[in-house]
Amino acid sequence: MENLLTGFEQAFTWYNLLYCLVGVSAGMLVGVLPGLGPTTGTAVLLPMTFGMEPVSAIIMLSGIYYGAMYGGTITSVLINTPGEAASVITCIDGHPLAKKGRAGAALGVAAIGSFIGGTISILGLALIGPQIAKLALNFGPPEFFALMVLGMTMVIGLMGKSLVRGMIAALFGLILSLIGMDLMTGTVRLTFNSPSLASGIDFVPLAMGLFGISEILLSAESHLKAEIPPKIKGVLPERNEWKQTFGAIVRGTGLGFIIGLLPGTNSVIPAIMSYSIEKKLAKDPSRFGKGALEGVAGPETANNAYCGGALIPLFTLGIPSSPVIAILLGAFVMHGLTPGPKLFQDNPDFVWAVIASMFIGNLILLIMNLPMAGVWAKITMIPFKLLFPIILAIAIVGAYSVNNNMFDVILMVIFGLIGYVLKKVDIPLSPIVLTFVLGKMMEDSLLQSLIIFNGNFLALFTRPISGSLLIIAILIILASIYIGLRNKKDFFAGDTEM
Numbered sequence: 001m002e003n004l005l006t007g008f009e010q011a012f013t014w015y016n017l018l019y020c021l022v023g024v025s026a027g028m029l030v031g032v033l034p035g036l037g038p039t040t041g042t043a044v045l046l047p048m049t050f051g052m053e054p055v056s057a058i059i060m061l062s063g064i065y066y067g068a069m070y071g072g073t074i075t076s077v078l079i080n081t082p083g084e085a086a087s088v089i090t091c092i093d094g095h096p097l098a099k100k101g102r103a104g105a106a107l108g109v110a111a112i113g114s115f116i117g118g119t120i121s122i123l124g125l126a127l128i129g130p131q132i133a134k135l136a137l138n139f140g141p142p143e144f145f146a147l148m149v150l151g152m153t154m155v156i157g158l159m160g161k162s163l164v165r166g167m168i169a170a171l172f173g174l175i176l177s178l179i180g181m182d183l184m185t186g187t188v189r190l191t192f193n194s195p196s197l198a199s200g201i202d203f204v205p206l207a208m209g210l211f212g213i214s215e216i217l218l219s220a221e222s223h224l225k226a227e228i229p230p231k232i233k234g235v236l237p238e239r240n241e242w243k244q245t246f247g248a249i250v251r252g253t254g255l256g257f258i259i260g261l262l263p264g265t266n267s268v269i270p271a272i273m274s275y276s277i278e279k280k281l282a283k284d285p286s287r288f289g290k291g292a293l294e295g296v297a298g299p300e301t302a303n304n305a306y307c308g309g310a311l312i313p314l315f316t317l318g319i320p321s322s323p324v325i326a327i328l329l330g331a332f333v334m335h336g337l338t339p340g341p342k343l344f345q346d347n348p349d350f351v352w353a354v355i356a357s358m359f360i361g362n363l364i365l366l367i368m369n370l371p372m373a374g375v376w377a378k379i380t381m382i383p384f385k386l387l388f389p390i391i392l393a394i395a396i397v398g399a400y401s402v403n404n405n406m407f408d409v410i411l412m413v414i415f416g417l418i419g420y421v422l423k424k425v426d427i428p429l430s431p432i433v434l435t436f437v438l439g440k441m442m443e444d445s446l447l448q449s450l451i452i453f454n455g456n457f458l459a460l461f462t463r464p465i466s467g468s469l470l471i472i473a474i475l476i477i478l479a480s481i482y483i484g485l486r487n488k489k490d491f492f493a494g495d496t497e498m
Contacts, residue, residue: 004126007352011360016059016353019052023060024361027067028368031074038068038324040215043207044395046331050204054335055350059357061331065324066118066307066358070365073110073300077103089271093288093295106296111369113249113301118362121257121308125315126355130344132316139341141448142460146469147317148442152435153476165427173432176201177439196407203330205399205412206436210429211327212395213416216388218423248278248294252301259302260309270302308358314339315351318441326433333437 010016030041042064049057077094090110097106139147152170179190180200191197255277256270278298279288288295313319318340320326332339337347344351399412419429449466453459461467 003130003348003352004356006349007354007356008359010055010349010353011059011356016056016357017360019056019060020063020357020361021364023063024067024070024365024368026060027064027069028071028365030064031068031071038065039327040211041068042324042327043210044212044391046204046207046327046334047397047399049331050334052335054332054337055353057331057335058328058350058354059361061328062311062354062358063361065328066304066361067365069304069307070111070114070369073114073296074107074369077106077110077296089275089299090296092275093290093292096289096291097293097296100291102291105293107369109245109249109293109297110300111366113245113252113297114304114369115362115366116249117253117256117301117305118308118365119359120253121260121305122311122355122358122362123308124257125308125311125358126352129312129315129351129355132312134341134344139465141445141452142463142466143469144318144340145442145445145449146460146466146473147319148438148445150319150469150473150476152438152442153473165425166431169422169427169429170431170435173435174439176206176432177436177443182443196405200440201411201436202408203327203334203437205408206415207327207330207433208395208399209412209415209417210419210432212391213412214419214423214429216392216395217416217420220388244282245293245297247281248274248298249301251277252298253305256302256305257309260306261312270306271299274298274302315343316341318343320434320437326430326437329437330433 011020026045027038027041030038030045042061045064046061049060052060073090073094076090077098094106094110097103175190177200179197181188181198188198252270252274255274259270259273275288275295275298278292278294279285282288282292282294310325314325314329318329318338320329329339337343337350395412396409399409400406422429449460450457461470
């Protein structure tokens with residue numbers, strides 16, 4: 001509690017409050033606009049944090065992350081257009097409620113549930129995070145290498161139905177992470193004699209291109225049209241609906257937080273599971289799909305509780321559990337911080353200020369959502385022919401500002417075209433970012449371990465923690481291959497999701 005109070009003291013400085021407000025507002029905007037989402041928004045706005053203090057930068061990016069989770073609800077309910085993937089489930093009952101004139105109640109329970117789920121999950125981060133970090137302080141290079149390998153295997157959870165296409169994406173990300181000079185040997189790799197690539201590929205143009213530019217191209221191609229949202233009346237449920245709604249919120253909080261702890265998952269999973277549970281527990285399941293408040297409260301709470309849970313593997317072990325968390329990991333590295341067990345020990349002021357700011361951000365979002373939902377909904381009426389050029393201009397300026405180098409802008413455009421093509425052929429982008437971020441750290445840990453063991457790779461299995469983690473990773477890979485081979489149709493083809 002002493003650490004958390006110290007964090008609040010720093011988070012309540014006027015400039016950090018301002019960055020928190022800007023972050024959650026930008027996140028809401030990103031979430032409201034169809035075709036964008038937390039991943040795209042965080043990637044495009046990442047350069048805005050360049051030059052900031054690390055605390056302020058991560059406060060702002062975290063605000064964008066959970067602000068976008070809130071914002072996606074508004075368009076799901078009002079115009080049946082999810083702002084991000086997890087809000088697809090909200091459309092099922094949210095839009096029917098809007099058609100009945102109860103859009104306010106749907107948005108109200110979503111905002112209240114999101115606030116409760118988000119706040120409790122961040123409290124879980126504050127309580128559980130330091131304990132996990134203490135346990136992991138005994139890790140050396142072999143343990144970190146094994147942990148990175150395990151994190152790599154968790155990427156399988158983001159590969160969609162086609163393991164082959166997912167592995168192609170993961171291998172591409174690994175290759176990209178090898179570009180540049182190896183700091184331990186001085187060897188220059190895969191630069192094609194280009195001085196601009198000698199220091200490797202910067203994370204910012206990669207993320208902005210793959211997620212931002214490619215999404216703009218796809219959205220422009222789909223000819224999205226703005227719709228006029230309905231009017232909002234009353235933001236609270238009726239008296240007889242509070243009991244079942246509160247039960248859905250409690251269950252969604254626990255479910256979302258637990259799933260957030262598992263690397264390789266995403267916010268869609270707890271939303272789907274929460275909806276399924278609420279439907280099974282309902283006295284009258286036939287109401288679902290026609291306008292059941294529990295069908296909105298449960299999934300919305302779950303996907304926001306997931307956010308806090310997903311930050312625990314990042315803060316304590318340095319493992320990104322989703323594409324957005326991978327971008328946050330890249331932001332940590334960009335600002336000279338290394339997520340993992342030593343983060344709580346070496347940078348306690350940073351950690352607790354960020355955690356405290358998340359409590360503040362959730363409160364700001366609740367205030368912004370309940371009375372201002374109608375205002376945010378009107379943003380959806382902005383013509384996309386005006387919106388996309390603005391986003392593209394922000395991306396170009398952002399990519400250039402990182403190193404004041406046009407080469408980064410060119411890289412961003414190239415990765416944008418690559419991301420567009422990969423999406424067209426159903427190759428997921430998430431494994432590329434995760435393996436790109438983890439690849440360099442894994443290589444450094446492996447080289448340090450081999451120095452310790454005089455080049456004997458098998459010695460990694462002789463240490464209890466590293467050996468156990470490597471065996472678990474091998475079992476996960478073998479199980480995935482076995483499952484894929486049992487169903488060749490899904491193994492060699494099938495839909496994938498980003």
